[in-house]
Amino acid sequence: MTPRLFYMIFCRMAGWLTLLPPGDASKNVEILVLRHEIAVLRRQVSRPRLSWADRAVLSALARGLPTALRAHRLVTPAALLRWHRPLIARHRTHPHRRMGRPPTDPAVVTLIQQPARENPRWGYERIRGELRQLGHQVSGATIRRVLKRARPAPAPRHADDRWRDFLRAHAASTPACDFFTVDTVTLHRLYVFFVVEAGTRFVHVLGVTTRPDGAWVTQQARNLLVDLKDRAGTFRFLIRDRDTKFTSGSDEGFAGDDIDVLKIPPRAPRANAFAER
Template sequence: MSLIYRALVTVMSWLALLARSQASKDAEILALRHEVAVLRRTNPKPRLSWPDRAVLAALARILPKRLRERRIVTPGTLLHWHKRLVARKWTQPKAPGRPPIGEDLVALIVRLASENRRWGVVRIQCELRRSGHRVAASTIRKILRALRIGRPALCHDSWRTFLRVYADALIATDF
């Protein structure tokens, strides 16, 4: 039974071969010859060079769809090669991060923080923005921490003085 089945399948494939165009047959022969050449020069696993890939990719476009799937280079492999080629050609080098702050701007931040001990990071940021520099508060904080400039001085004495004067005024008006 299997012999009859194989004979029938072979006859049907011959009939299908007769129905194909001559260009399709030529493309398949070229692809098969190139695959055989690649397989002859390799050991167990074929390693394709770039010229081999280019030839096989060009011939795969000519082959009929059902024949493309039976080659050593599948359509998925062709797509993978194309994606890698495009990714290598069109990618831009990525910058390592935000651009660094200039030394003159760092010096200005340090000067503002040291001359105005009661100013916080947000106040320094506002003053820089008024002078035309856009710097994030977190960047100012990192710069001040790196240079070991402490937090702004709290003005407890002035608050106590205000409360004392206010309490004295209340007591004076009450009597």
């Protein structure tokens, strides 16, 4: 389309507008002028910068426009929706809260660290009990976490109260006894009663039988004490499990030589690791 033809068409349209009532004609001319100004601005400014006041005015006035005219404005409906999403998210979203457990009260932290420094041999449960008497309900995990943050952290428990430490301290004077089985070619099961010295790992095979009972075990214990002679006095403890084959008679036989019988907890074979291995 040539510029002359475009000018003639525009003048003809302007003449048609003069035939309308004065009020409508002036409004339509103003709309055409504004649209042309917007087109000129769009050619010069690719992306205008709008303030929050501009966005509020355009969003409020855009609601009064017909649907067909909203797509031809400086701000498209997609832009209006993009402005509206952060407002909805800010209104609906709950305030940000820190995830996880709330921090421990500094006063409680001080109460935990003070007895730990003054009593380095106290364990976590001992400190927890002292705090409970003061009216503070603190879990053992919290006490452990607080003491680990304090460097150096106090000992969490008595070092010499563990079973491992006891065995290391009394290995030379602590034998352990147990049974193991052997299946023969004729499908008979033999029970072997033995005693192993924890300090030297020396094994005493006391006897083999197909039907072990309390009386048989008691007799084998007596035979061991006779064979050891003077060495029996060097043993202070005997570790055994809670098998029903061990009776009070066998325990009394060892007690006669001042040997204390130590029973491991139920279903705790690791407590009798020397014999189990």
